[in-house]
Amino acid sequence: MKESKHDWPLWEIFIRSRQGLDHKHVGSLHAADAQMAIENARDVYTRRMEGVSIWAVESKNIHASKASEADSLYDPANDKIYRHPTFYDLPDEVNHM
Amino acid sequence: MSFADFEKNFQDKVDAEIKIEPRDWMPEAYRKTLVRQISQHAHSEIVGMLPEGNWITRAPSLRRKAILLAKVQDEAGHGLYLYSAAETLGVSREQMINDLHSGKAKYSSIFNYPTLTWADMGAIGWLVDGAAILNQVMLCRTSYGPYARAMVRICKEESFHQRQGFEILLTLSRGTDAQKAMCQDAINRWWWPSLMMFGPRDTESTNSDQSMKWKIKRKSNDELRQEFVDMCVQQVKVLGMTLPDPALRWNEARGHYDFGEIDWAEFWNVVKGNGPCNKQRLDARRKAWEEGEWVRKAAEAHANKRRTKAA
Numbered sequence: 109m110k111e112s113k114h115d116w117p118l119w120e121i122f123i124r125s126r127q128g129l130d131h132k133h134v135g136s137l138h139a140a141d142a143q144m145a146i147e148n149a150r151d152v153y154t155r156r157m158e159g160v161s162i163w164a165v166e167s168k169n170i171h172a173s174k175a176s177e178a179d180s181l182y183d184p185a186n187d188k189i190y191r192h193p194t195f196y197d198l199p200d201e202v203n204h205m
Numbered sequence: 206m207s208f209a210d211f212e213k214n215f216q217d218k219v220d221a222e223i224k225i226e227p228r229d230w231m232p233e234a235y236r237k238t239l240v241r242q243i244s245q246h247a248h249s250e251i252v253g254m255l256p257e258g259n260w261i262t263r264a265p266s267l268r269r270k271a272i273l274l275a276k277v278q279d280e281a282g283h284g285l286y287l288y289s290a291a292e293t294l295g296v297s298r299e300q301m302i303n304d305l306h307s308g309k310a311k312y313s314s315i316f317n318y319p320t321l322t323w324a325d326m327g328a329i330g331w332l333v334d335g336a337a338i339l340n341q342v343m344l345c346r347t348s349y350g351p352y353a354r355a356m357v358r359i360c361k362e363e364s365f366h367q368r369q370g371f372e373i374l375l376t377l378s379r380g381t382d383a384q385k386a387m388c389q390d391a392i393n394r395w396w397w398p399s400l401m402m403f404g405p406r407d408t409e410s411t412n413s414d415q416s417m418k419w420k421i422k423r424k425s426n427d428e429l430r431q432e433f434v435d436m437c438v439q440q441v442k443v444l445g446m447t448l449p450d451p452a453l454r455w456n457e458a459r460g461h462y463d464f465g466e467i468d469w470a471e472f473w474n475v476v477k478g479n480g481p482c483n484k485q486r487l488d489a490r491r492k493a494w495e496e497g498e499w500v501r502k503a504a505e506a507h508a509n510k511r512r513t514k515a516a
């Protein structure tokens with residue numbers, strides 16, 4: 109992302125839609141500071157009661173894995189099918205397992 | 206991997222309906238097409254507030270005023286969702302705003318027509334938002350992830366826009382003779398510009414094939430326009446009004462309504478900047494930007510002050 113000299117910092121917005129659920133990424137917006145980011149997020153992302161809680165994280169603080177490294181990054185999990193319950197073949201008489 | 210491999214890999218993903226995300230490799234032309242299309246779409250939402258904003262203070266009741274205000278506020282939100290989506294492609298907000306204000310970037314020509322009467326608020330909601338919705342529903346499945354997600358959010362909000370517009374017209378259509386005439390007049394003025402919203406004919410549309418191949422678009426301009434006509438022909442009956450096109454008739458063989466030829470000279474003329482309100486719209490956007498300068502500066506100064514205090 110090209111840094112613009114005049115734009116306010118970019119913030120990523122996360123919203124908890126209902127108590128008991130995770131905060132979920134909904135998009136981003138510009139704001140001068142965290143408080144403004146939360147107020148703008150309220151106006152932009154919760155006009156219809158979509159949330160009960162807002163997180164604002166400045167975009168520059170988010171570190172992401174590289175798509176180009178996905179193969180090697182997830183490789184260790186690739187051959188461990190025994191981590192899934194369907195790997196185990198049990199007699200039909202075994203219930204509730 | 207060679208460049209050709211990257212390109213093939215990309216197209217395979219698109220063909221397999223795997224969404225493209227900001228950090229994925231993409232052809233430069235795909236990125237450019239998206240930046241142009243998404244920013245143009247964002248500008249349309251923002252400029253689109255002006256013709257309706259024109260009637261907020263003159264809405265005929267408090268109920269109508271609150272509704273119109275909420276709709277216009279939604280359009281501001283739509284603009285923001287879309288600017289954010291475009292920014293994930295590496296273009297800055299400032300650059301996009303500058304391009305709008307310099308006239309380099311385009312926005313939908315429909316907003317260069319004036320809103321002369323209250324009935325225009327109804328016609329815009331029904332026809333203009335209605336046409337936009339067809340396009341936006343298609344774009345919910347566009348290949349670029351952030352654009353698709355913005356569209357899903359937008360579509361959820363749009364249906365109220367169209368319904369409130371239709372309700373305005375319905376109320377007028379059941380009113381006095383003068384109100385009925387006002388209703389018909391608004392439909393007459395907005396019908397053809399609404400058909401133009403879908404863009405040039407498929408045979409004239411230069412970027413269409415590539416956009417389809419990249420699954421940015423999934424339906425052609427003419428397909429969407431036909432859907433729109435078929436839909437409106439039914440809906441206008443509920444209003445007891447007519448569409449201003451003597452050539453409209455059911456075509457049994459095609460299973461669609463035939464309709465008259467759009468005035469393409471007018472279409473291109475408005476695109477080129479010579480519509481009734483092009484200058485007025487851009488002037489209003491520039492003025493808002495310039496007059497907001499002190500607010501942006503003050504907020505920045507306030508944020509800086511708080512940061513130094515906290516440190």
Ligand SMILES: [Fe+2]
Pocket residue numbers: 250279280283359363
């Ligand atoms: Fe919109």
Ligand SMILES: [Fe+2]
Pocket residue numbers: 280334363366
């Ligand atoms: Fe709308």
